[in-house]
Amino acid sequence: MPKQVDHDERRRQIGDAVCRLIAARGLDAVSLRHVAAEADVSMGRVQHYFATKDEMLMFAFEMISERVAARLGAVFSDDPARYLRAILLELLPLSPAARAEAPVLAAFLAHAVVEPRVAEPLRQGHGEMVAWLAGMIGAVRPGGDPEQDAAALLAFADGLMLQVLMGQVSPKAAEALVDHQLGRVLT
Amino acid sequence: MPKQVDHDERRRQIGDAVCRLIAARGLDAVSLRHVAAEADVSMGRVQHYFATKDEMLMFAFEMISERVAARLGAVFSDDPARYLRAILLELLPLSPAARAEAPVLAAFLAHAVVEPRVAEPLRQGHGEMVAWLAGMIGAVRPGGDPEQDAAALLAFADGLMLQVLMGQVSPKAAEALVDHQLGRVLT
DNA sequence: CGTTTTGCAATGCGATCGCATCGTAAAACA
DNA sequence: TGTTTTACGATGCGATCGCATTGCAAAACG
Numbered sequence: 424m425p426k427q428v429d430h431d432e433r434r435r436q437i438g439d440a441v442c443r444l445i446a447a448r449g450l451d452a453v454s455l456r457h458v459a460a461e462a463d464v465s466m467g468r469v470q471h472y473f474a475t476k477d478e479m480l481m482f483a484f485e486m487i488s489e490r491v492a493a494r495l496g497a498v499f500s501d502d503p504a505r506y507l508r509a510i511l512l513e514l515l516p517l518s519p520a521a522r523a524e525a526p527v528l529a530a531f532l533a534h535a536v537v538e539p540r541v542a543e544p545l546r547q548g549h550g551e552m553v554a555w556l557a558g559m560i561g562a563v564r565p566g567g568d569p570e571q572d573a574a575a576l577l578a579f580a581d582g583l584m585l586q587v588l589m590g591q592v593s594p595k596a597a598e599a600l601v602d603h604q605l606g607r608v609l610t
Numbered sequence: 611m612p613k614q615v616d617h618d619e620r621r622r623q624i625g626d627a628v629c630r631l632i633a634a635r636g637l638d639a640v641s642l643r644h645v646a647a648e649a650d651v652s653m654g655r656v657q658h659y660f661a662t663k664d665e666m667l668m669f670a671f672e673m674i675s676e677r678v679a680a681r682l683g684a685v686f687s688d689d690p691a692r693y694l695r696a697i698l699l700e701l702l703p704l705s706p707a708a709r710a711e712a713p714v715l716a717a718f719l720a721h722a723v724v725e726p727r728v729a730e731p732l733r734q735g736h737g738e739m740v741a742w743l744a745g746m747i748g749a750v751r752p753g754g755d756p757e758q759d760a761a762a763l764l765a766f767a768d769g770l771m772l773q774v775l776m777g778q779v780s781p782k783a784a785e786a787l788v789d790h791q792l793g794r795v796l797t
Numbered sequence: 798c799g800t801t802t803t804g805c806a807a808t809g810c811g812a813t814c815g816c817a818t819c820g821t822a823a824a825a826c827a
Numbered sequence: 828t829g830t831t832t833t834a835c836g837a838t839g840c841g842a843t844c845g846c847a848t849t850g851c852a853a854a855a856c857g
Contacts, residue, residue: 451638533720582769
């Protein structure tokens, strides 16, 4: 056999091309041929690593999910208020990394509306996020209803992400809005 | 010539089919043949009323935009606080009408991320909505920064719409969240 | 009443789609 | 060193795509 390649590495390279394609031209621009071209490999190679297009898309979805999770996991602060703020900002397409991932995430969010297999993991992520946010809010400001505040804050962040992506809100304005909203919640 | 038909009416019938298709299976399920089947007409008819698929999609987009606008326009209350609440609830997929339109809107929102021709009118609608909300907030609670509160509230509503569509938040919980959030803003 | 115009239905075309199949160079393994 | 197995590249197939073309029945119009 030819030199043993890193199977997972190859899959990630192709998944990367899928994500770039989605970010630039949307989910329906993803075809085996376009992906192969974007990744600069043959179509046979793409097929070798993914049995079906659907499997490839689901892999790309898991990829960006994990990347976003990793980005959020890399955030930390001793001060709960700062921690909370940093996490919320990390959800928005402000940094280059987030700006690359957010359009892909947005495409999958819309896809989740009509595709339960995408919606389910997102549902789980939502639950975990709300729980984490509620914990932080409770740490900063005891009393009240931290779960409600957490859920509201997450809805706010999700909507703001989309609005920034659509150009309805500038990155600068989005950051100001996060501070404004946090000010309302944490007092 | 055959009996004079109501040209606009026919276009709306086809546009309706497009919207139903998008709501059920997403934007990329829209093909001339699928639309013809959904509308129970021939493909030739679809082509007769829309020169290109793109024109058909843009028409469907304008259709739901106007419908949502009409639904919002039908809301009214003498009490600014109630008015504000009613508008926010109308943005969510709670009523049957809103539940039919929201998935279509969500699909176009995601499309807007990579398609400026869809993003532009949405940008305008966003601006108008923020201005209106700010006015209402100012009427209920003078002082503060109503524009910031309005923008934050709209981001919250947009995100909540998506979350309800994805099943992350139940309609009942969404309504409670709206009241919670309004309580934070209007005091 | 004949002509013209309208509203389609039908068909076809080239492109592209996902996917299956086949062939093969090469390295791991016996 | 021979065999097997891996990693593809190439090609092809049937389905579907958007769109163009053609034909024609019927009603509005002079």
